[in-house]
Amino acid sequence: MAKIDKINFSTPSGFTEYLPGEKRLEVYLLDIIRRVFESYGFTPIETPAVERLEVLQAKGNQGDNIIYGIEPILPPNRQAEKDRSGEAGSEARALKFDQTVPIAAYIARHLNELTFPFARYQMDMVFRGERAKDGRFRQFRQCDIDVIGRGKLSLLYDAQMSAIITEIFTAINIGDFVIRINNRKMLTGFFQSLGIAENQIKSCIGIIDNLEKIGVTKVKQELEKEGISPEQTQKIIDFIKITGDVDDILDKLKHLGESLAENSAFSLGLTELETVITGVRNLGVPAKHFAIDLSIARGLNYYTGTVYETTLLGHESLGSICSGGRYEELVGTFLDEKMPGVGISIGLTRLISRLLKAGILNQLSSSPAQVMVVNMQDNLMPIYLQVSQQLRQAGINVITNFDQRPLGKQFQLADKQGIPLCVIIGSEEAAAGKSSLKDLRTGEQVEVMLEDLAKEIKQIYG
Numbered sequence: 001m002a003k004i005d006k007i008n009f010s011t012p013s014g015f016t017e018y019l020p021g022e023k024r025l026e027v028y029l030l031d032i033i034r035r036v037f038e039s040y041g042f043t044p045i046e047t048p049a050v051e052r053l054e055v056l057q058a059k060g061n062q063g064d065n066i067i068y069g070i071e072p073i074l075p076p077n078r079q080a081e082k083d084r085s086g087e088a089g090s091e092a093r094a095l096k097f098d099q100t101v102p103i104a105a106y107i108a109r110h111l112n113e114l115t116f117p118f119a120r121y122q123m124d125m126v127f128r129g130e131r132a133k134d135g136r137f138r139q140f141r142q143c144d145i146d147v148i149g150r151g152k153l154s155l156l157y158d159a160q161m162s163a164i165i166t167e168i169f170t171a172i173n174i175g176d177f178v179i180r181i182n183n184r185k186m187l188t189g190f191f192q193s194l195g196i197a198e199n200q201i202k203s204c205i206g207i208i209d210n211l212e213k214i215g216v217t218k219v220k221q222e223l224e225k226e227g228i229s230p231e232q233t234q235k236i237i238d239f240i241k242i243t244g245d246v247d248d249i250l251d252k253l254k255h256l257g258e259s260l261a262e263n264s265a266f267s268l269g270l271t272e273l274e275t276v277i278t279g280v281r282n283l284g285v286p287a288k289h290f291a292i293d294l295s296i297a298r299g300l301n302y303y304t305g306t307v308y309e310t311t312l313l314g315h316e317s318l319g320s321i322c323s324g325g326r327y328e329e330l331v332g333t334f335l336d337e338k339m340p341g342v343g344i345s346i347g348l349t350r351l352i353s354r355l356l357k358a359g360i361l362n363q364l365s366s367s368p369a370q371v372m373v374v375n376m377q378d379n380l381m382p383i384y385l386q387v388s389q390q391l392r393q394a395g396i397n398v399i400t401n402f403d404q405r406p407l408g409k410q411f412q413l414a415d416k417q418g419i420p421l422c423v424i425i426g427s428e429e430a431a432a433g434k435s436s437l438k439d440l441r442t443g444e445q446v447e448v449m450l451e452d453l454a455k456e457i458k459q460i461y462g
Contacts (some may be wrong), residue, residue: 001131006343007400010313011462012038012138013132013138014130014132014136014137014138014139014141015137015138015139016137016140016349016353016388019363019366020366020367021283021363021366021418022352022356023369024111024351024354024363024364024365024366024368025361025362025363025364026141026167026215026349026352028364029348029352030123030143030348031287032168032172033143033168033346033348034121034123035171036164036167036168036171037143037145037164038121039163039167040119040123040145040147040160042119042235043119043120044121044122044123044407045103045106045120045121046122046123046124047096047097047102047103047106047122047124048096048102048106048206049095049101049124049125049127050070050093050094050095050096051093051094051096051101051105051247051313052091052092052093053067053092053093053094053097053106053252054092054167055070055101055102056094056096056097056101056333058101058333058334059329059333060301060302060426061101061301061302061328061333062097065097065098065128065130066097066128066129066130067094067095067128067129068094068095068127068128068129068138069092069093069094070093070094070365071224072093073253075076075353076258080237080319084346085133087172088122094125095126095127096124097126097127097128098126098127098142098144098345099124099142099144099146099410100144100146100330100343100345101330101347102121103122103144103146103148103343104330104333104334104341104366104402105334106332107148107331107334107335107339108331108335109169110455111335112254113287116148116149116150117148117149117150117153117157117188117348118146118147118148119145119146119147120145121143121144121145121277122142122143122144122348123141123143123348124142124144125139125140125142126139126140126141126142126223127139127337127344127403128140129385131296134143134353135318135319135353135354135357136335136350137309137349137350137353138350140347140348140349140350141348141349142346142348143346143348144324144343144344144346145164145343145344146330146341146342146343147341147342147343148339148340149339149341150337150339151337151338151339152340153326153340153341153342154189155275155276155278155279155306156321157342158272158273158276158279158282158305158326159275159277159278159279159280159282160279160283160310161306161308161324161342161343161344162179162181162276162280162283162285162289162290163280163283163284163285164344164406164454165179165308165310165322165344166179166285166286166289166290168183169310169322169338170275171323172313174355174360175312175314175315175360176288176311176312176313176314177253177289177312177313177321177421178288178289178290178291178310178311179271179285179289179290179291179308179309179310179322180292180296180305180308180309180310180311180368181277181280181291181292181294181296181306181307182219182273182291182292182293182294182295182297183269183272183273183291183305183306183307184205184269184298184304184305184307184325185266185268185269185271185275185278185295185302185304185305186253186268186270186299187205187208187262187269187294187297187387188205188240188265188269188271188385189260189263189266189267189268189269189429190236190260190401191204191205191265192265193260193261193266194232194235194236194267195232195440196228197315200226200227200228201374202237203216203226204223204226204228204236205297205321205349207223208224208236208267208295208299209220209238209296209297209298210222210303211240211295212295212316212435213224213426216237216296219237220233220234220237227318232305239256239294240294240295241294241295242294244290245291246277246287246290246292249292249302250270250273250274250277250371251294251371253270254270257270260349272305272306273292273306273373276290276306277290284363284414285441293309296308296309298323298324298325300332302327302329303325303326303327303453304325304326304327304328304329305325305326305328305342306325306326306342307323307324307325307326308322308323308325309323310322310323312360315358315360317352318355318358319354321346321351322344322345322346323344323345323364324342324343324344324345325342325343326340326342326449327340327341327342328340340351364419365417365419366417366418367399367417367418367419368397369397369398369399369419369422370396370397370398370417370419370420370457371396371397371398371399371421371422371423371457372398372399372400372401372413372414372420372421372422372423373387373388373391373398373399373400373401373407373423373425374401374407374410374411374414374422374423374424375401375402375403375404375410375424376404376407376424376426377423377426377427378404379402380425380426380430381402382400383430384400384425385400387425387435387450387453388400388452390450390453391423391453391454394454394458396454396457396458399414399417401413404417406419407424408449410422411438411440414440420439420442420456421437421438421439421440421460422437422438422440423435423436423437423439423453424436424438424445425450433450433451434447434448434450435447435448435449435450435453436448439455439460
C-alpha cells in the first residue's frame, strides 16, 4: 500500500466543534431566545458572512477587532486565472466580526423595502482574529436584536431591551443576574466638565470600560498615560464608583449635575437614563434584575447613549453574558440620513462554553429521541415500522433499531444516547396487539396495548 501523507484534521485553533449533546443544548437555547425575540415582534434576517472590507472599517467601526480577510486560493491547474475582485481596494472582502455593522449596511441596501422602526434579529456566526483561549473563539454565534428608526427612535426601545434580556435569562434558568445600565452621554458630559479634550474622551471611555479586567490602579495609570491629570483621574474614579440603589444613584447624579461647569451633555444623558429606568419599571422588570453602573461604557466607538452589560451573580468572572447599547450615527455611515438604533447581543458560543465549564448548564442527551423501538425479530420489522410511525404522528421522537442484536445490547445503545424508554414487541406481543414498555431509568417494565402506547408514553413524560 502506498504511503499516505499524514493530514492534521484537528479543528483550527479558536474554531469550535460541538458533540451532539452540546449542539442540542445550543439548539434548545436558540429556540428560547428566538421565542422571546419574536414575542416582541422582531423579524429574522441573515446577512452574508462576507462583507466588503470598507464597510467593516468605515469610520472606525472595526474598533479593536482583528478582521479576517478573504482571498481566493486557486488550484494548481488554474494559477493562470486571477479573481480581480479579490484584490485590494474597494472590492477587498472580509468576514464580519459582529452583526451591528452588517445591519447598518443591510438597511442602506434595502432602505426602500423596509418598514421603520425596523426590528430584526440574527443568530449568525461571526469571526474575529483574536488570540484563541478559554471562552474566546475565532468563530462564534451571536444572537442579536436591533431596532432602527428614521429620524428618531423612542427611548422606550432602550427600556424594552432590558425586559427582553430578563425574559431570556429567566427562561434559561441559570441563576440570578443583573442588567447594568449606563448612558455614554453622561460620561462624555462629565469628562467635558473636567476640561478633558474631545480627542481624549473616547480613549478615556475605552479605559474605563476595562475597569473590571485591569482594576482601579491600572485604570489610573492608563488615564494618566493619556495625559489626564491625577486630580482629573481621581474625580473620574470617584464618579464611576458612585453606588447605591437605582433611586439613590439618580439623586446623586442630579446633585452632581447641578455643580458641573459644562453639563448639557451630562443633563441629556441623565434625562435619557431616567426615561429608560422608568420604562424598565413599567415593563415589569423585577428590581433585582437591573441596576445603574457608571463604570459600564462599552468599548466600541459607535455607542452614543444607553449601554448595557448583564452579569451572572456569583459568577462575575464569566464577564458580560449579554451587552449592547444605542447608537446614533452607525447607519448614517452609509446614508446621509439620521437613523438611530439600539440593540443587544448574546455571544452564545462563549456563553455555552462558560456555563458548561462552570456546571451551571449541562449538555443534553446525544439523541432527541424519547423512545427506541427495539428489534426482537427481523420478520417483525413491518410492525416495528408501523408502531414507530404511529408514535411519531402522536408527536413522540422515535428511533427504530433496524439491527437485530441481544436485547441487553440494544438497551445499552439506548441508554448511551440518553433514550429513557424502550418498546419491546416479540412474536407473542405482536399476535396479541401488545408491547412491553421498559423505563431504563427505573428498570420498571409494563405491558401496554399498542393502541394505548402513545398515551402511556405521554403520561410518563408528563
